[in-house]
Structures are given as C-alpha cells and as structure tokens.
C-alpha cells in the first residue's frame with residue numbers, strides 16, 4: 583500500500599514552526615493558477631516569468647527586456663500598471679535590478695525556469711519556486727523574488743524557512759542542494775542565504791515533528807497571526823492581541839451602522855475601553871455585520887486616530903458567533 587501524505591506548502595512550513603495550529607494540511611498540493619495581477623508584485627512575477635522563458639535575461643539589455651515583459655503582461659491581462667499601488671516604482675526597480683539578476687542566473691547555470699512547481703511525497707512539502715537555475719558548472723540556484731518592503735530589514739525567520747524548504751525541493755528534483763540560494767529584493771538587491779546540508783535536514787525534521795504533534799498549542803504573535811486564516815475564530819489570538827502595542831484588529835458589540843452615498847459603510851463597535859468606528863468597509867465586508875447588538879470581530883485594519891480604524895480590501899470581518907473557518 584502506498585503512503586499518501588498530507589501536504590503543506592513551503593511557505594506555510596515557516597508559519598508552522600512559529601504557530602503549529604496556524605496551518606491546516608491539505609489532501610493535495612495546490613498548484614497556483616495565474617489570475618489577473620491586482621498588485622505590482624504579482625505583475626512583477628508574471629513579467630519575470632516571460633523574461634526568463636523568452637531568454638530576455640541572456641540579451642545585451644536585460645532591463646529593457648524586463649520592462650518589455652512587464653508591459654506585455656500588463657497588456658495581456660488588461661491591467662493599467664500606472665494605477666497599481668507602487669506600479670511605477672516596481673517597474674522602475676525591475677529595470678534597475680535586471681542586469682544583476684541576469685548575472686546571478688548566468689553564474690549559477692545555463693537554464694532558468696520560473697514558477698516551477700515541485701513536490702516531495704516523503705515529507706509532504708510542496709512549493710512553486712519563483713526561479714530555478716540549472717545546467718552547467720554553476721551548481722544551480724533557487725531565487726525568490728521579493729518585490730515589496732517585506733525584506734527592508736533582515737529576512738524574517740519564516741521567509742528563511744521557506745527558502746530552505748525550496749532548497750530541499752530542489753534537492754529532490756536534482757539530487758543535490760542548489761549551490762546558490764537567494765532572496766532577490768527589488769529594493770535591496772541580492773540577499774544570499776548561507777545554509778548547510780545539516781540545517782536543511784534539521785529543518786525538515788523539525789517541520790515533520792511539529793506536524794506529528796497530537797495536541798498542538800496555538801502560539802500567537804503579531805507577525806504570524808497577521809496572515810493566518812484562523813484569526814477571526816482563534817481565541818488565543820484575541821487574548822494576545824490585547825497586549826500588542828500596535829494591533830491591527832478589534833472586537834466589540836455592534837452599536838451603529840452608517841452607509842454613505844458612495845457605497846462605503848462605517849460601523850461603530852463598543853469595545854471594553856471605548857466606542858470605536860471602523861470606516862471604509864465595502865458592501866461585502868459590511869454584510870458580515872448586520873444586526874445591532876452582535877459581537878463583531880475585525881482584522882487587518884489600520885488605526886487612524888484614537889477611536890477610528892480604516893478598512894482596506896484585505897480587511898476581514900465576522901460576527902463572533904458565526905466566525906468562519
């Protein structure tokens with residue numbers, strides 16, 4: 583009888599080591615599908631793919647080729663990149679960094695592929711790697727493109743785990759670890775990751791150990807909770823958030839709903855310390871807080887002033903009793 587693993591992505595593995603409850607294993611690895619890029623980072627990744635597949639990185643002017651790839655992808659998806667947040671800046675950075683990235687690839691091998699989906703049945707780890715370089719004498723490379731401000735400082739622990747998981751997946755594919763492992767920040771340039779065979783193996787073992795826990799305990803932290811899909815219903819998170827110096831969430835009793843002519847909605851919540859407004863909710867978000875008196879939870883909001891929080895498209899909201907899975 584063959585072993586059927588439960589799967590966890592390389593990205594989720596980093597979160598798993600911080601909070602073992604934060605990741606639900608999947609029955610099948612999920613292959614990411616391309617959708618209309620609604621932010622500059624997504625468009626940058628699509629452009630990178632075209633640039634690699636077309637060989638634009640091998641030419642005399644990789645920056646111009648990468649700009650052309652960006653423009654072509656924007657046109658293909660019908661996206662006005664000038665209107666994307668930081669679209670102009672990210673496109674400019676791509677052009678400036680293209681020559682360095684091309685040189686890194688040439689140093690590491692002779693072939694470059696993008697969005698390479700790799701799986702390892704033995705560990706149940708999978709991932710879609712931004713760039714894989716192979717062939718030649720360079721020893722190969724795994725390069726992860728960071729288009730935003732997530733690596734303005736040091737690479738955080740979860741991002742490092744993700745990259746080491748990618749190195750492991752590369753090893754499953756090619757029989758050896760890549761010689762080069764790089765987080766390539768459009769802001770800071772190449773950030774080479776020092777690592778060893780022992781570190782990768784130890785990490786694989788730790789991830790396996792956490793996944794085998796019978797009674798994992800939630801361990802909240804602002805960074806790991808921020809993107810966790812369980813926030814709205816995770817009680818340890820709400821207890822911990824009371825102590826956070828700059829929380830991005832609140833809960834309270836719904837006391838007022840105000841709809842503006844422009845279609846946006848504001849709700850007022852009575853929290854233990856004050857009456858606080860959450861403004862800028864779109865119709866879909868506001869639909870989750872309908873009845874005065876309900877207990878409502880809101881995550882991914884920004885505090886504007888003492889008693890006002892501003893929602894954005896990533897804000898999620900639910901009544902306490904109907905908090906979704």
Ligand code: SF4
Nearest residue numbers: 601604802807810816
């Ligand atoms: S919300 Fe935070 S504490 Fe709760 S499961 Fe997610 S990461 Fe863990």
